[in-house]
Amino acid sequence: MTDGELDPVIHAxxxxRVVATLSAMPNHASITFPRLQKLLDMTxxxxxxxxxxxxxxxxxxxTKTIEGRSPATYVALTPAGLAAFERYTAQIRSLIDPTGDPA
Structure with a gap:
């Protein structure tokens, strides 16, 4: 990926939507797979x-665990994922307003 090129992993x-949702979790907490699926309305x-x-x-x-007798999967954004998302959003902002002037 070159400077100025949007991250193709995040850009889809x-x-x-997944990364934005995970980045909004309080204290970058994890979320269960079914809850994330419901929030995003995805199969x-x-x-x-x-x-x-x-x-x-x-x-x-x-992270796959067992809760009681049921399997549970928790999903969380990594520090690298958060940094990539912050770079991505900064690039989008610069595309929208290349002068950096607040409107």
Whole structure:
């Protein structure tokens, strides 16, 4: 990726929605897979596919646990994912207003 090029991992609409949602979590907390799926109104398969791409890039982690007798998956944004999202949003802002003037 060159300077000024938007991060292709984040730029896909579904992955952008995932990263934006995770970045808004208080104290960068994790969220359960079903809760994230419901918030984003995505199918489990679609969300899994996008999470895998984000995980491969080091932007999210998925932690699988057992709660009682049921499996649970928690998803969280990594520090690298947060930094990538902050770079991405800064690039978008500069595209919208290259002068940096507040309106």
């Amino acid at each position: 609409q579904a992955r952008l 489990a398969g679609n969300l899994s596919t996008h999470l895998r791409k984000l995980e491969d890039a080091g932007y999210v982690t998925q």
